[in-house]
Amino acid sequence: MLSLGGLLFGASPAEALDVEQVRWGFDGRIVPGRFNVLSIELSNPTPLAFDDVVRLELRGGPGGRAGAPVVRQVYLGPFERSRWVQFYPWIHSEYDDWVLRWRGGAYDISQQRGERPPFANDDRPVAVLLHPPGRPPRRAGGLAVLPDDHFPPFATACDALDVVVLSHVPRWQEARQTALRDWLHAGGRLHLAADETGVPLEFPTELAELNRPESRFSVGRGTVVRHAEPLASLRSEEIRGSILAAESAAVPAAQEAEDGNVDDTLSWKAQQFNQGFSQNVFETLKLMTRPDHNWGLIYLMAFLYLGLVFPGFYLLGRRRLDYRMIYGGLIATVAVFSLGFAMIGRRGYGEATTVNSVAVARPLPGGWLDVTGWSNAFVTSGDEYLLRHGGAGVLYTTAQDYEPVQGAITNPPGARFLVDIPPYSDRTFHWRMKVQAAAPRLSLSERNPAGGRITIEVDGAFDQPQFQAFAMYQNSFCKVEQSLSRLIVHTSSGQLITSQAAETMSWTHDHYRYGYDSYRRRSVSESYHSIASPLVLHTLGFRDYEGLSRAAVPPDRVRVFLYLPMPPEFFIQNPTLGRQQGFVLYVSDVELNVQENETRTLNVEP
Numbered sequence: 001m002l003s004l005g006g007l008l009f010g011a012s013p014a015e016a017l018d019v020e021q022v023r024w025g026f027d028g029r030i031v032p033g034r035f036n037v038l039s040i041e042l043s044n045p046t047p048l049a050f051d052d053v054v055r056l057e058l059r060g061g062p063g064g065r066a067g068a069p070v071v072r073q074v075y076l077g078p079f080e081r082s083r084w085v086q087f088y089p090w091i092h093s094e095y096d097d098w099v100l101r102w103r104g105g106a107y108d109i110s111q112q113r114g115e116r117p118p119f120a121n122d123d124r125p126v127a128v129l130l131h132p133p134g135r136p137p138r139r140a141g142g143l144a145v146l147p148d149d150h151f152p153p154f155a156t157a158c159d160a161l162d163v164v165v166l167s168h169v170p171r172w173q174e175a176r177q178t179a180l181r182d183w184l185h186a187g188g189r190l191h192l193a194a195d196e197t198g199v200p201l202e203f204p205t206e207l208a209e210l211n212r213p214e215s216r217f218s219v220g221r222g223t224v225v226r227h228a229e230p231l232a233s234l235r236s237e238e239i240r241g242s243i244l245a246a247e248s249a250a251v252p253a254a255q256e257a258e259d260g261n262v263d264d265t266l267s268w269k270a271q272q273f274n275q276g277f278s279q280n281v282f283e284t285l286k287l288m289t290r291p292d293h294n295w296g297l298i299y300l301m302a303f304l305y306l307g308l309v310f311p312g313f314y315l316l317g318r319r320r321l322d323y324r325m326i327y328g329g330l331i332a333t334v335a336v337f338s339l340g341f342a343m344i345g346r347r348g349y350g351e352a353t354t355v356n357s358v359a360v361a362r363p364l365p366g367g368w369l370d371v372t373g374w375s376n377a378f379v380t381s382g383d384e385y386l387l388r389h390g391g392a393g394v395l396y397t398t399a400q401d402y403e404p405v406q407g408a409i410t411n412p413p414g415a416r417f418l419v420d421i422p423p424y425s426d427r428t429f430h431w432r433m434k435v436q437a438a439a440p441r442l443s444l445s446e447r448n449p450a451g452g453r454i455t456i457e458v459d460g461a462f463d464q465p466q467f468q469a470f471a472m473y474q475n476s477f478c479k480v481e482q483s484l485s486r487l488i489v490h491t492s493s494g495q496l497i498t499s500q501a502a503e504t505m506s507w508t509h510d511h512y513r514y515g516y517d518s519y520r521r522r523s524v525s526e527s528y529h530s531i532a533s534p535l536v537l538h539t540l541g542f543r544d545y546e547g548l549s550r551a552a553v554p555p556d557r558v559r560v561f562l563y564l565p566m567p568p569e570f571f572i573q574n575p576t577l578g579r580q581q582g583f584v585l586y587v588s589d590v591e592l593n594v595q596e597n598e599t600r601t602l603n604v605e606p
Contacts, residue, residue, distance in 0.1 A: 017050055018043045019100065019107040020082065026128040027144030029120040030091050031160035031543070033274050035395050035432060038087040038109070039150055040100065044076035051075045052103055055408075056087045059097040060401050067398040068407040068419065069101075084150065088157045088411055090397035090430060093275065094119035120160070121543055125189075127163035129231075130170065137167065137231060148172070154393025154412060155182035155370065156432040167193040167231045169201050177206040179393075182434065185220030186362055186370050187541075193227045200226065218554075221362070221589055269505040270545040277538055278374060278399040282428040284531055285356045285376035288524045289426060298344055305337045353379045356524070357582030358531050359570055360539055361439060369439055371570065371584075373431045374399075377577055382423035388416040388573050391433030399430040437569035440562050442588050445486065452492025454558055456590055458485045468529070468563035470536050472497075475552040477536075489558055497540070497551055504537045528583050532563045535585045556593070562586045 021041040030036050044050045054074050060066040070087050089098065094117075098109040110117075120126050130148040131137050137145060143165060152158060153175040161183065170176070184190055192201050192210065203210045209219055215226050313330050359373035377385065387396070394415035398405050405427070407419030421427045446455040454473070469480045469487055476494030480487055522530070539561070542548040553559045566582035 016044070016046050017054070017076070017102050017105055018045055022109055023146075023150070024117040025120070025126065026146060026161050027120075027126050029118045029126060030094065030096075031120045031126065032091045032093045033277065033543075034091060034159040035088050035157055035397070036091050036160045037150075037152055037157055038089055038098075040085050040087070040109075042074065042076060042083050042085055044078065044080045047078045049075065049077050054085070054100060054102045056089060056109075057099050057101060058089070058092075058401060059099055065404045066401045067403070068405040068409050068417070070409045070411060072411055074102075086150075086152065086157075086411075088152070088395050090395075090399055092399070092401040096401065121547075125162035126160055127165065128161065129165040129167070132168060132170070148176075151176055151179065153179055154434065155179045155186060156393040156395050156434060158183040158188070159432070161188065163189045163191065165191045165193065165231075166201065168195060169203055174206060177204070181207055181209075181219075182364050182368075182370065184222035184224070185364050187221040189222060190219075190224045191227060192224065194230045196230050196232060198228075198230055200228075220364070270501070270542065270548055273501075273505045273534075273537070274543060277534070278430055280534070281358060281374045281531060282376060282399070284527050285358070285374065286378075286426055286428065287522070288356045288527050289354055289376065289378035298341070301337065301340060301344070305333070308333050353377075353381070353576070353578035355572060355577050355580040355582075357566060357570065357580070358528070358535060359566065359582065359584045360535060360587060361437075361570075361584050362587045363439055364434065367436050368434050369437055371433050371435055373433075373570065373582075374428070375431065375572070375582075376426050376428045377421065377572075378426040379421045379577070380424055382421060382425075383576075384418060384420050385427075385577065386416060386418055386574055387429065389431065389433050389435070389571075390569065390573050391435030394431065394433040397430050398428065400428075435569055437567050440564070440586050440588070442560055442590050444590050444592065447592055452490060454489040454491060454590075454592070456487045456489065456558070456560060458487060458562070468532050470533075470561035470563075472553045472559040472561075474555055478558075487560065489560075491558075498545075498549055501537055501548055504533050524581075531583070532585065535563075536561050539585070539587055553589070557589045557591050560588050560590060562588075 019040060020043050021039075023039040024030050025036050025038075038056070052074065053071050055069040055071050057069045058066045070089060072085065072087070074083075074085055076083055096110065100107045100109055127143055128146045129137060129143040130151060131145055133147045133149050148168075148170040151170075151172075155178075158179065164180070164183075172180075180190075190210070194200055200213075201210075210224060212224075213226075215228075217224055309330070313326055313333075316329070317326050355375055355377045357373055357375040359371050361369040361371045364370050371391065377387070379385065388394075393412050395411065396409045396415065396417040398407075405419060407417060407427075410416050410418075417429060419427055419429075441459040443457045444454070445457045446453075448454070467482065469482055471478045471480045471487070471489040473489065473491045473494065476491075476496055477500045478494040479490040481490070540548065540551040542551055563583055563585050566580075566584050568580075570582065570584065571580040
């Protein structure tokens with residue numbers, strides 16, 4: 001426990017620390033079920049330097065703490081008045097209570113102003129206007145403003161960000177330039193206004209793809225909108241109208257008709273699906289390593305044990321035998337059966353340390369992948385385990401708000417999760433990272449709008465028996481035929497996103513002990529198969545039913561989901577964890593080269 005204690009409590013005496021400001025997220029709101037940015041301004045009021053560990057803890061559960069604290073080393077010089085420090089906690093709900101602790105001090109973050117930070121729904125996107133440090137914009141038009149040096153240096157911390165507005169070219173180092181580019185490729189929306197003199201923004205080489213002259217264009221899965229006027233020349237309502245209003249995606253007519261009579265039950269299920277998604281994935285992963293005990297032998301031993309204790313020793317006592325023999329026999333019986341139960345209980349899974357994982361991967365430039373994963377580590381030997389991945393911008397969380405975890409999470413750089421796992425138990429955790437690894441390469445082979453069919457070629461290296469494919473076209477999930485390394489998407493026959501969601505969301509309730517016994521009898525491959533459809537639904541990123549109803553794919557592309565065995569690049573870099581296995585849902589958009597005069601045809605349920 002020495003290494004864990006050093007992370008939690010530091011190695012040297014610490015002096016006083018003051019918290020000057022706290023900023024949640026990008027626009028002051030939090031997004032549950034995501035990693036959020038937490039920016040804290042610290043100062044050192046003493047003549048001694050502060051060089052120690054600070055810990056961000058979630059309150060709740062037994063012992064007053066839940067999950068594992070996020071720790072980082074902080075240095076402030078004597079009388080240093082301002083240093084901003086960022087954490088990237090995973091938010092469970094709007095009711096989370098967070099505390100910042102250091103040696104000899106603490107600060108209650110959640111109640112800093114007597115109220116919790118507001119909760120972001122899909123009624124308004126999380127949008128932020130970035131401005132140069134120390135130069136707030138003259139007019140923001142209701143947009144939240146943020147100094148550009150507070151933008152995270154890696155895109156994995158931007159899960160809770162929808163829209164970025166820029167009216168200047170930030171003087172960023174390569175890390176933040178890459179973070180903005182990756183966030184955009186992953187599906188972000190970027191609005192570019194002219195500078196103060198009315199000249200269009202010109203970006204450096206790392207962001208050169210933003211210099212296209214079109215008023216609207218795509219970058220990966222993201223969208224860039226260019227505005228000819230500088231923000232200072234627009235009135236507040238014009239800024240809101242041209243930027244925020246533009247982010248309200250057009251809802252297809254068929255979807256609007258369905259939304260006119262929203263089922264309250266489905267709306268409630270949408271919220272429950274999002275809030276409990278990680279826990280349901282964890283429960284499925286844990287059931288994969290549940291010991292397959294010899295229950296017949298256990299029950300036989302239990303009845304035999306009870307029979308020996310009573311009436312066995314009771315009857316022996318009635319025969320007036322030496323009490324020392326009675327008590328000695330009772331103690332020996334308890335010891336023998338305790339050892340027997342322990343041995344049988346521990347031998348159910350073959351005594352194998354195993355890690356089971358699922359992940360979602362989206363392509364990024366340069367052969368990188370943006371990965372979101374869930375894992376369960378089952379161990380047979382109790383110890384402190386170092387959980388660390390080989391990617392960049394790695395973030396960890398236990399994604400729970402009820403159980404204190406003996407461990408410590410370190411944010412990047414040097415990201416890791418050091419955790420104490422008892423023998424014959426497991427530890428679940430959620431992670432994000434950017435990693436270089438091979439991914440399926442998709443290309444459009446044939447498109448037949450009249451016949452309602454799209455043919456997509458898949459790299460033959462991914463032609464595997466354990467393979468599932470899904471496809472989204474406009475507002476529907478479509479039927480997909482698999483033929484060797486070719487996928488045929490039938491766009492004329494599909495199921496509306498909301499209808500598919502109504503069926504898939506029932507998966508959420510399968511883990512609350514309804515049908516628990518039948519679920520645990522599934523094989524490992526069947527359990528992995530059961531996660532695929534909910535994982536596809538989770539990628540839509542909706543926060544409530546209204547957001548789900550707008551989750552349509554642009555008409556010039558089809559979104560393909562391939563569910564394949566997990567490659568070694570996604571595994572934890574710790575050989576003591578034994579066998580590692582899992583599945584990855586690769587998400588890619590295939591452009592269709594839609595002609596401008598081509599009519600958009602809505603999918604309908606057959």
